[in-house]
Each structure stands twice: as C-alpha cells, then as structure tokens.
Amino acid sequence: xxxxxxxxxxxxxxxxxxxxxxxxxxxxxxxxxxxxxxxxxxxxxxxxxxxxxxxxxxxxxxxxxxxxxxxxxxxxxxxxxxxxxxxxxxxxxxxxxxxxxxxxxxxxxxxxxxxxxxxxxxxxxxxxxxxxxxxxxxxxxxxxxxxxxxxxxxxxxxxxxxxxxxxxxxxxxxxxxxxxxxxxxxxxxxxxxxxxxxxxxxxxxxxxxxxxxxxxxxxxxxxxxxxxxxxxxxxxxxxxxxxxxxxxxxxxxxxxxx
Amino acid sequence: xxxxxxxxxxxxxxxxxxxxxxxxxxxxxxxxxxxxxxxxxxxxxxxxxxxxxxxxxxxxxxxxxxxxxxxxxxxxxxxxxxxxxxxxxxxxxxxxxxxxxxxxxxxxxxxxxxxxxxxxxxxxxxxxxxxxxxxxxxxxxxxxxxxxxxxxxxxxxxxxxxxxxxxxxxxxxxxxxxxxxxxxxxxxxxxxxxxxxxxxxxxxxxxxxxxxxxxxxxxxxxxxxxxxxxxxxxxxxxxxxxxxxxxxxxxxxxxxxxxxxxxxxxxxxxxx
Amino acid sequence: xxxxxxxxxxxxxxxxxxxxxxxxxxxxxxxxxxxxxxxxxxxxxxxxxxxxxxxxxxxxxxxxxxxxxxxxxxxxxxxxxxxxxxxxxxxxxxxxxxxxxxxxxxxxxxxxxxxxxxxxxxxxxxxxxxxxxxxxxxxxxxxxxxxxxxxxxxxxxxxxxxxxxxxxxxxxxxxxxxxxxxxxxxxxxxxxxxxxxxxxxxxxxxxxxxxxxxxxxxxxxxxxxxxxxxxxxxxxxxxxxxxxxxxxxxxxxx
Numbered sequence: 001x002x003x004x005x006x007x008x009x010x011x012x013x014x015x016x017x018x019x020x021x022x023x024x025x026x027x028x029x030x031x032x033x034x035x036x037x038x039x040x041x042x043x044x045x046x047x048x049x050x051x052x053x054x055x056x057x058x059x060x061x062x063x064x065x066x067x068x069x070x071x072x073x074x075x076x077x078x079x080x081x082x083x084x085x086x087x088x089x090x091x092x093x094x095x096x097x098x099x100x101x102x103x104x105x106x107x108x109x110x111x112x113x114x115x116x117x118x119x120x121x122x123x124x125x126x127x128x129x130x131x132x133x134x135x136x137x138x139x140x141x142x143x144x145x146x147x148x149x150x151x152x153x154x155x156x157x158x159x160x161x162x163x164x165x166x167x168x169x170x171x172x173x174x175x176x177x178x179x180x181x182x183x184x185x186x187x188x189x190x191x192x193x194x195x196x197x198x199x200x201x202x203x204x205x206x207x208x209x210x211x212x213x214x215x216x217x218x219x220x221x222x223x224x225x226x227x228x229x230x231x232x233x234x235x236x237x238x239x240x241x242x243x244x245x246x247x248x249x250x251x252x253x254x255x256x257x258x
Numbered sequence: 259x260x261x262x263x264x265x266x267x268x269x270x271x272x273x274x275x276x277x278x279x280x281x282x283x284x285x286x287x288x289x290x291x292x293x294x295x296x297x298x299x300x301x302x303x304x305x306x307x308x309x310x311x312x313x314x315x316x317x318x319x320x321x322x323x324x325x326x327x328x329x330x331x332x333x334x335x336x337x338x339x340x341x342x343x344x345x346x347x348x349x350x351x352x353x354x355x356x357x358x359x360x361x362x363x364x365x366x367x368x369x370x371x372x373x374x375x376x377x378x379x380x381x382x383x384x385x386x387x388x389x390x391x392x393x394x395x396x397x398x399x400x401x402x403x404x405x406x407x408x409x410x411x412x413x414x415x416x417x418x419x420x421x422x423x424x425x426x427x428x429x430x431x432x433x434x435x436x437x438x439x440x441x442x443x444x445x446x447x448x449x450x451x452x453x454x455x456x457x458x459x460x461x462x463x464x465x466x467x468x469x470x471x472x473x474x475x476x477x478x479x480x481x482x483x484x485x486x487x488x489x490x491x492x493x494x495x496x497x498x499x500x501x502x503x504x505x506x507x508x509x510x511x512x513x514x515x516x517x518x519x520x521x522x523x524x525x526x527x528x529x530x
Numbered sequence: 531x532x533x534x535x536x537x538x539x540x541x542x543x544x545x546x547x548x549x550x551x552x553x554x555x556x557x558x559x560x561x562x563x564x565x566x567x568x569x570x571x572x573x574x575x576x577x578x579x580x581x582x583x584x585x586x587x588x589x590x591x592x593x594x595x596x597x598x599x600x601x602x603x604x605x606x607x608x609x610x611x612x613x614x615x616x617x618x619x620x621x622x623x624x625x626x627x628x629x630x631x632x633x634x635x636x637x638x639x640x641x642x643x644x645x646x647x648x649x650x651x652x653x654x655x656x657x658x659x660x661x662x663x664x665x666x667x668x669x670x671x672x673x674x675x676x677x678x679x680x681x682x683x684x685x686x687x688x689x690x691x692x693x694x695x696x697x698x699x700x701x702x703x704x705x706x707x708x709x710x711x712x713x714x715x716x717x718x719x720x721x722x723x724x725x726x727x728x729x730x731x732x733x734x735x736x737x738x739x740x741x742x743x744x745x746x747x748x749x750x751x752x753x754x755x756x757x758x759x760x761x762x763x764x765x766x767x768x769x770x771x772x773x774x775x776x777x778x779x780x781x782x783x784x
Binding site: 129131132134135136137138139140141142143145149150153154 | 582584613614617618620621623624625627629631632633634635644645648649650690693694696697
Binding site for chain 2: 080084085087090099100101178179180181187190191193194197199
C-alpha cells in the first residue's frame with residue numbers, strides 16, 4: 001500500500017472555482033482547438049463521403065486510402081508528423097495568438113477526425129430512403145441540389161448523435177497536443193504538478209473537462225430535438241434526449257463511442 | 259480440487275509477491291548485500307536525452323544507464339531503469355515509484371529542497387543554432403525577439419523565463435519559448451527549422467552537432483556550469499550510499515571509462 | 531408532328547443478363563391518358579422510368595415535347611447527356627411514385643413549392659399561391675402546414691401529385707400510384723387522377739386498377755415480357771382483346 005494521497009481541497013477549490021487567467025488561456029485553447037478541428041473534420045468527412053460514391057474512380061480511391069491510413073495510425077503519430085514534417089505559421093488575431101503548434105495540432109486532428117466522420121456521414125446518407133433522391137431528381141433537381149436540400153438535411157438526423165460523441169472525444173483528445181508544446185489544459189496541470197507535486201491539479205482539470213463535455217451533452221440534445229421536430233413518432237422531450245445522450249448503452253447502439 | 263490446489267497456491271504466491279513488490283519502494287533484504295540496499299535499485303530516467311539517456315534499439319542506453327548499473331554493482335545490487343517523463347520525474351521519486359533519479363538533473367536550490375542529490379557530473383548549458391549562426395545569437399539575452407526550444411521543467415526553461423521577465427522590464431521584445439515534454443521534440447523543433455535556437459545541456463547539444471553532419475553549431479560559451487546529481491528521497495539512507503559509490507567509481511577509474519566511451523569525458527565531476 | 535408529347539422508339543434495357551425491355555415503342559399525343567397494364571416483370575415500371583431517365587436505356591430513343599431525353603446526338607451516335615440538361619428535361623415530366631417519396635422534413639406546401647422555387651427560380655410568394663391552389667385542387671386545403679408523417683397514405687399521394695403538377699409538366703407519369711395504398715383511400719387518389727385526365731393532362735398510368743383504366747383511359751397498352759403486345763381504346767381492349775396473353779391476363783384479374 002503506497003498510502004492514500006491526501007486530496008488537497010484548497011487546490012481543487014482554487015482551480016475549479018477561482019481559476020486564474022493562465023488557466024483560462026489553456027481552457028480557451030482546449031475549446032477552440034476542439035471546435036475548429038471538429039468542424040473541419042465534419043467538412044472533410046463530408047467531402048470524403050461524397051468522393052466515395054463519385055462516378056470518378058480516382059476520387060473513390062483517394063477517399064478509401066485517406067480513411068484507411070488515418071483510421072489505421074495513432075492520432076499522436078499523426079500530430080507529431082504534421083507538426084515536425086511541415087512548417088506552420090503563428091497567427092495573431094488582436095489579443096488572440098494561435099501558435100504554430102496549435103495550428104499543426106488542429107490540422108492533424110481535423111484530418112484524423114475527417115476519416116471517422118466519413119463513415120458516420122456515409123451511414124447517415126445511406127439511411128435516407130433511395131426514393132428521396134429519385135423524387136428530387138424527378139422534379140428536376142441536380143444531384144448537388146438534391147443532396148443539399150433533401151438528402152443531407154435528412155441524413156443530419158442520423159449523423160448528429162454519433163457526431164456528438166465524436167465531439168465529446170475530440171475535446172478530450174486535444175490534450176495530446178501538449179506533446180508538441182501547445183499550452184492547453186493538460187499541459188497546465190502537468191506544469192503545476194511538476195512544480196508543486198500536488199496531483200489534484202489533474203483532478204481539477206478533469207472537473208473542467210467534465211464540465212465541457214456535459215455542456216456539450218445538453219447542446220447535442222437540443223440540436224437533436226430541433227432536428228426531429230418535424231418527425232412523427234418518437235418525439236422525445238428535451239430531458240429524455242439528454243438522458244439518452246448520457247446513457248452509454250443507447251449511445252453505443254446509435255453508433256457512437258460512448 | 260486436486261488440480262485446483264496448485265493453481266490456488268500459485269495464485270496466492272503471485273499475489274503476495276505483487277503486493278510486496280510494488281515499484282521498487284520496498285526494501286528487499288537478501289543476505290549478500292549491505293543493509294537496506296534495495297535490489298534492484300529502480301532508477302527513474304527520462305530517455306529523451308542522448309547521449310546520457312535515450313532509447314537505442316528499443317532499450318534505454320547512454321552513460322547515465324551505464325553509471326546507474328555501475329553504482330548498483332558497486333553497492334552489491336542491480337539497477338532497473340524506469341522510463342519516466344522529465345516533467346513528472348521528481349513527483350515520481352517522491353511517490354516511491356523509484357528509488358533514485360539519474361537523468362542529467364542539474365542540482366539547483368529549488369530541487370535540493372525536494373530531493374537529496376549525489377553529485378556525479380559537471381555540465382553547463384549550450385545554445386545550439388544553425389551552422390553559420392544566421393540570427394547572430396551569442397547569449398540568452400540575445401534571443402530577445404527570437405524563438406527557442408527547450409524541454410519542459412528544465413533549468414534551461416527557467417533561464418529563458420527569467421530572461422523574459424528581464425526583457426519585459428527593459429521593454430525589449432520577448433523570447434518566444436517553445437517547451438515540450440520530451441527533449442527530443444525540442445531538438446526536432448530546431449532541426450525542422452521551427453526555432454532559432456535550442457537550449458539544453460552541453461552533452462546532448464554536442465551530441466546533436468556531432469551526429470547531424472555539418473548543420474549546427476554552438477552559439478556563445480557554455481553557461482551555468484553546475485554539478486548534476488543522482489536524486490534520492492530526503493532521509494533515504496540510499497542517498498549517502500550512492501555518494502560513496504560515486505566516489506568509489508571515480509577512484510577506481512570506472513566512471514572515467516564510461517564517460518570516455520560516450521565521448522563525455524569533459525563532464526567528469528570537478529574536484530575528482 | 532404537332533401534338534406529339536412523347537415519342538419512344540425501340541427502347542431496350544437490360545439489368546445484367548436480364549433483358550427487361552425488348553424494343554418498346556410508343557407515341558402519345560396531347561391530352562391522352564395511356565394506361566399500361568400487364569403482369570409483374572413485364573417491364574412497365576422500367577419503361578416509364580426510362581422516359582424520365584431514372585433508368586438509362588441501353589438503346590432506343592425517347593423524346594418528350596420534341597426534346598431528346600437523357601442523350602445528345604453526336605454525329606449518328608447517341609451520347610449520354612450532361613446532368614444539368616437531364617435535370618432540365620425532367621422539369622417537363624412529372625412523376626408520382628408508388629411509395630409517394632414525399633420530403634419528410636418539409637410540410638405539404640413546402641413539398642409542393644420546393645422545386646418551383648429552387649429549380650425554376652419562381653419567387654416564393656408566387657410559388658406559395660400556386661402550391662395552395664394545387665393542394666386545394668387535390669382536396670387538401672386544410673393540410674398546407676402538415677408534415678407527411680401526419681398524413682394518411684392517400685393524403686400523402688395526393689400531395690405527391692400536387693408536387694409533380696407544380697412544375698407544370700407536359701407529361702405526367704404514374705408508377706402504380708395506388709398499389710401501396712389501403713383500399714379505403716385508393717378511391718380518393720383515383721378520383722384526383724380522373725379529374726386530371728378529364729382536364730386534359732397528358733398522362734401515362736401504370737396500374738392494376740382496371741376499373742380506372744376502363745373509365746378514364748383514352749388508350750390501354752398491354753405489356754408482357756418486355757414488349758407491348760396489344761394496345762387500343764378501352765372499349766375495344768376490354769371487350770375484344772385480340773392477343774392470347776391479353777386474354778389470359780384479363781381473365782385472371784377481371
């Protein structure tokens with residue numbers, strides 16, 4: 001028995017309820033990296049999904065290789081490779097500086113996420129009845145117009161639950177970019193730990209991660225409710241949707257990571 | 259039941275051993291050693307710092323590894339290397355995940371408050387820049403407005419942060435500090451052209467300059483020359499025992515042999 | 531050639547090894563209602579899906595309102611046309627599907643005005659006016675803002691008819707429009723179709739509803755095994771069929 005490590009309530013209280021500006025910088029880093037990487041990942045995944053069903057064979061092939069490589073290699077390897085193999089600029093937006101490592105991290109996370117989103121989006125598109133595309137075409141819509149106005153809006157309903165889980169994971173996965181020197185929440189905790197030797201810093205940022213992912217659960221439930229308003233049948237209330245998003249069993253069944 | 263019994267006995271034996279073994283924090287006494295020396299002595303090492311410690315062919319290797327083995331042998335024991343990140347290496351020692359740290363650790367007043375040091379080498383800091391020194395770097399102060407890569411939790415990072423405080427007071431542009439949990443990432447950063455300078459102990463700097471052909475050079479003199487020490491928990495009798503072992507290794511020449519093998523002879527402890 | 535709305539010549543279509551259409555030719559003039567009947571597998575649905583190029587024919591020629599459908603003339607060969615052109619050709623042809631295929635995320639009115647607004651560029655107010663008029667015409671004046679999920683099958687199919695009509699097509703295609711409906715609501719859809727026919731809509735109706743065919747068709751066409759084996763006005767067709775297979779088929783279902 002190595003003995004129970006005494007929980008330093010003071011540190012936890014401090015970090016969770018009265019965090020300082022340094023901590024907020026790292027919290028902001030975690031948030032903006034997650035949001036940008038997930039959004040870009042969805043767009044990449046959409047492109048890859050459309051490429052997958054293209055009549056143009058090289059596009060199908062590229063999409064296949066892309067997903068195979070980026071789902072088959074560790075995201076940490078991808079982060080390192082993207083950062084060190086290419087040079088990235090540091091961007092300044094007034095008070096907000098985005099260091100080159102953060103940009104590299106966002107790029108790597110986006111490309112990685114796109115590979116997973118492709119399958120989710122493809123499943124979403126496939127879930128739409130084939131008759132919908134036929135009806136859209138029969139009134140004179142092109143494939144692109146039909147996709148935009150008829151297919152994708154319906155696919156969205158199937159895509160949002162697993163997408164929600166992906167974003168949940170993304171917020172936690174961003175912690176990996178500390179290895180290329182991005183000062184985000186985990187780096188903050190580690191730095192404080194190595195100085196003050198109190199492991200509760202990790203506990204404190206765990207609370208903050210939990211806060212972020214919980215807020216997202218509510219947002220996800222809201223989005224799902226709005227999307228299903230026009231659907232007859234299983235009209236879950238807002239509360240039921242939040243519970244459903246929480247329950248690992250149903251989220252697994254919906255194809256999410258839980 | 260007959261077949262089950264040996265299995266149960268084996269399970270009981272294994273779980274007892276596991277409960278007692280832990281991470282090397284326990285004192286295992288065997289008859290042939292001096293009192294209280296653990297066997298094996300577990301050393302925490304951050305293997306991102308060649309030639310002192312790095313991973314070669316999948317295993318930790320370097321002069322710190324050889325020195326750890328020599329110290330253990332000198333004490334009648336054996337050494338076990340536990341790879342640990344440098345940013346959490348002192349907490350790991352304090353939490354008894356190892357018996358000692360041997361990881362190119364410079365002895366500083368702050369660190370001495372946390373651990374006991376047995377000095378064994380004298381090493382300073384070098385700045386490493388591109389060959390030809392295009393950014394004309396001479397000292398840490400000359401890094402103002404430029405970028406530098408270091409490993410997190412090192413004296414080099416502390417030096418850069420201190421310099422930035424001074425530069426801020428002087429109203430001069432700050433140094434853009436890129437710090438990484440692994441020193442190899444900091445070295446990779448300068449090799450990828452992401453920073454103007456890399457700061458680390460003279461040992462890895464000279465190693466990188468030597469092994470990357472003609473691409474890099476040092477800038478300015480070696481600074482902050484100070485002893486490096488093997489760290490142990492304050493109050494742990496192993497500390498003074500390691501002091502003795504190191505002294506013995508210098509006297510019998512084994513230390514110099516190890517250092518010469520790794521081309522680090524110049525870093526022998528002064529006054530030995 | 532004036533008055534010819536649809537002209538199909540020697541249409542062949544195979545699905546893999548299965549030769550489904552074996553040289554189908556048909557011509558329709560304005561205002562005609564042609565009912566196509568026949569056993570399943572005879573190629574009826576495949577044929578009308580070739581008319582709006584939802585299926586690609588292997589050989590043959592189809593023209594609607596004088597426009598070649600699905601293909602371009604290149605020298606003496608026919609080459610598949612560009613997607614944009616095909617989409618435009620389809621605006622002249624309305625289709626009603628067996629399973630309605632309404633857009634579930636849009637209300638009835640939105641379903642109807644979707645294509646006029648986004649394909650033809652009709653201003654929204656104008657399209658709404660047109661859409662409401664069409665929905666009234668099919669008897670759904672109180673369902674403008676109802677979603678398909680809350681409509682019965684018969685109501686959905688009537689919205690589908692309004693949606694197809696909203697594009698002002700020269701030709702309407704009905705692909706077994708009542709086959710998926712409960713018996714009680716078949717009648718309401720058939721009466722809408724009858725009203726359209728009497729108003730002079732040029733329409734092809736693939737159907738099993740012989741009563742409808744007899745009452746409303748200007749011409750009945752019998753297909754079997756990929757070919758048209760008999761056609762004629764309903765009085766003649768149902769009273770004095772000539773072909774053996776027609777007689778067999780009619781005797782089974784009448």
